[in-house]
Amino acid sequence: MNTLLEVQGLSVRYGVITALQSISFSIPKGAIVTLIGSNGAGKTTTLRAISGLQKSAGGEIRLEGTSITGLKPHELVRRGIAHVPEGRMVFANLTVQENLWMGAYLQRDRQAIRTTLDFVYATFPRLQEREKQLAGTLSGGEQQMLAIGRALMSRPRFLMLDEPSLGIAPILVKTIFAKIVEINRQQGITVLLVEQNANLALEVSSYGYVLETGRIILANESGKLRQDPQVRAAYLGG
Amino acid sequence: MSEFLQQFLNGLALGAIYALIALGYTMVYGVLRFINFAHSDIFMVGAFAAYYFSNWFGRFLPPSSVLGATIITLASMAACALLGVVIEKLAYRPLRDRSKLNVLITAIGVSLFLEYAGQLWFGADPKTFRLLPSQNVHVGDLVLNSNQLIVFGMTLILLLALRFIVMHTRIGTAMRAVSFNHQAAALMGINIDSIISFTFALGSALAAAGGILYAMNYPAIDPLMGVLPGLKAFVAAVLGGIGNIPGAALGGVLLGLVESFVRGSRFSTYADAIAFAILILILLFRPAGILGKRVVEKV
Ligand SMILES: Nc1ncnc2c1ncn2[C@@H]1O[C@H](COP(=O)(O)OP(=O)(O)OP(=O)(O)O)[C@@H](O)[C@H]1O
Ligand SMILES: [Mg+2]
Numbered sequence: 317m318n319t320l321l322e323v324q325g326l327s328v329r330y331g332v333i334t335a336l337q338s339i340s341f342s343i344p345k346g347a348i349v350t351l352i353g354s355n356g357a358g359k360t361t362t363l364r365a366i367s368g369l370q371k372s373a374g375g376e377i378r379l380e381g382t383s384i385t386g387l388k389p390h391e392l393v394r395r396g397i398a399h400v401p402e403g404r405m406v407f408a409n410l411t412v413q414e415n416l417w418m419g420a421y422l423q424r425d426r427q428a429i430r431t432t433l434d435f436v437y438a439t440f441p442r443l444q445e446r447e448k449q450l451a452g453t454l455s456g457g458e459q460q461m462l463a464i465g466r467a468l469m470s471r472p473r474f475l476m477l478d479e480p481s482l483g484i485a486p487i488l489v490k491t492i493f494a495k496i497v498e499i500n501r502q503q504g505i506t507v508l509l510v511e512q513n514a515n516l517a518l519e520v521s522s523y524g525y526v527l528e529t530g531r532i533i534l535a536n537e538s539g540k541l542r543q544d545p546q547v548r549a550a551y552l553g554g
Numbered sequence: 555m556s557e558f559l560q561q562f563l564n565g566l567a568l569g570a571i572y573a574l575i576a577l578g579y580t581m582v583y584g585v586l587r588f589i590n591f592a593h594s595d596i597f598m599v600g601a602f603a604a605y606y607f608s609n610w611f612g613r614f615l616p617p618s619s620v621l622g623a624t625i626i627t628l629a630s631m632a633a634c635a636l637l638g639v640v641i642e643k644l645a646y647r648p649l650r651d652r653s654k655l656n657v658l659i660t661a662i663g664v665s666l667f668l669e670y671a672g673q674l675w676f677g678a679d680p681k682t683f684r685l686l687p688s689q690n691v692h693v694g695d696l697v698l699n700s701n702q703l704i705v706f707g708m709t710l711i712l713l714l715a716l717r718f719i720v721m722h723t724r725i726g727t728a729m730r731a732v733s734f735n736h737q738a739a740a741l742m743g744i745n746i747d748s749i750i751s752f753t754f755a756l757g758s759a760l761a762a763a764g765g766i767l768y769a770m771n772y773p774a775i776d777p778l779m780g781v782l783p784g785l786k787a788f789v790a791a792v793l794g795g796i797g798n799i800p801g802a803a804l805g806g807v808l809l810g811l812v813e814s815f816v817r818g819s820r821f822s823t824y825a826d827a828i829a830f831a832i833l834i835l836i837l838l839f840r841p842a843g844i845l846g847k848r849v850v851e852k853v
Contacts, residue, residue, distance in 0.1 A: 367741060368740075369737055369740065369741070388740070388745075389737075389740035389741055389743075390740055390742075390743045390744055390745045390746075393741065393742065393743035394743060398741075399741050401737070401738065401741065405735055405737065405738035405741075406738075407730070407731050407734045407735070407738065407739075408734060409730055409733075409734050410727065410730060410731060410734070414727050414730075417724070417727060418727060418728065418731050418739070418742045418744070419742055421724070421728065421742045421743045421744050422743040466742070467741075470742070470743060
């Protein structure tokens with residue numbers, strides 16, 4: 317198995333609170349892997365530690381064998397990591413188009429930026445219609461599309477999504493998940509998906525990890541996790 | 555009528571200078587959410603930089619010419635841009651993750667340092683400043699000073715240039731992104747530190763230009779010359795809506811106009827008091843400033 321990202325013994329503390337207790341997992345190249353868990357389990361913290369927004373208290377993170385522990389977020393973007401954060405964080409004071417340009421901040425090849433932009437617009441046509449609109453005036457679902465599109469503009473190898481379904485109508489959630497699968501297939505981008513909606517997450521992913529109070533308690537192929545009685549009871553509503 | 559126009563033009567010139575300083579306050583607030591109290595002293599250093607540059611290099615440049623003045627002004631702006639960047643790096647950056655109060659107090663310390671180092675190096679005595687000879691231009695009943703015209707022209711050019719940078723360049727867009735949310739900006743690959751440095755450079759260069767324009771219209775410069783205009787420019791920035799760039803320009807011009815009209819009236823002794831009273835009134839009705847939006851402070 318060809319590993320893209322490997323996390324080993326990662327710990328994160330917020331003051332006296334231990335949010336992650338030496339967790340280890342790995343993500344194969346080209347896969348969609350999901351991380352599920354209930355509120356406060358440490359999912360967001362895990363993504364923030366990988367993208368450099370959160371300092372870790374120990375452990376190591378490797379991207380294709382090279383240690384990336386302790387690098388700053390902007391250095392990690394350069395190495396191909398894109399993170400769609402919890403709550404989307406689109407630049408409300410910038411237009412849709414400017415948000416996408418910021419996603420391509422480190423890209424210098426204008427032609428390549430154009431190609432990526434065309435791909436993003438083809439994936440989310442709604443964004444093109446709203447090109448000149450301030451991002452703050454988009455609906456929640458549109459903001460989620462923008463957040464994903466903006467992350468794609470950096471031409472990542474590895475895309476992390478933190479609860480893309482949050483606050484979005486079920487019908488649109490289906491669409492967005494279909495797009496995520498499409499991005500993964502067409503662009504060969506490896507995806508780490510964090511979700512509360514475990515059902516859907518396990519449906520689109522090939523492998524899953526279950527996080528509980530800062531520890532990984534289960535790891536298996538997504539199909540098997542869906543059959544797991546413990547998972548069914550805790551996350552799939554019985 | 556011509557009396558009114560005269561006061562209006564004087565006010566506009568004064569306001570233009572306030573606007574140039576206010577922009578620095580508001581831009582730094584935009585990216586760091588703190589008031590750089592040393593900003594008013596950068597304004598002072600700008601005037602002194604021009605004073606010394608013209609003493610040292612004046613003889614290599616065409617004397618009393620627009621070309622010579624332009625070169626000296628640009629050099630002073632560059633020097634202050636550098637000073638602003640160094641101050642941020644040495645004094646503010648190490649405190650970035652601490653409480654805002656720490657940085658605020660440090661800024662006051664830097665301000666005092668610049669003022670008293672200025673008295674030490676430049677001398678406390680006022681120095682006469684003459685970059686260009688001033689001529690009076692008569693337009694009908696109005697008397698316009700050539701230096702006032704320079705204030706209008708230069709402020710306009712600088713404001714347009716700033717607008718272009720902020721609205722239409724990659725780094726300007728990144729500045730706006732950073733002022734919205736540091737973490738989201740970092741996730742775009744933006745190096746937050748460089749954008750903050752750039753913001754300080756930009757604001758300080760504008761303050762230097764303001765200092766030079768101010769000095770051209772007043773008889774002398776001294777190391778404490780920044781205190782009062784700096785305070786007023788800060789108020790102008792708040793008046794326009796702190797963090798809002800067009801607001802700072804508008805607030806500056808408005809403050810200059812109010813001050814000029816009050817000075818021209820029989821209440822001239824109370825000019826500053828009345829100008830500030832009007833501002834307090836405006837802020838009572840629009841607490842977020844004229845162009846400011848009420849936003850919930852992010853944590
Ligand atoms: N900045 C912080 N300061 C202190 N504690 C924090 C901070 N951020 C998170 N925590 C704590 O760390 C734990 C993990 O939080 P995290 O946000 O990673 O959970 P999560 O799995 O993403 O939850 P959710 O599904 O609700 O988003 C929680 O107990 C939370 O209270
Ligand atoms: Mg979370």
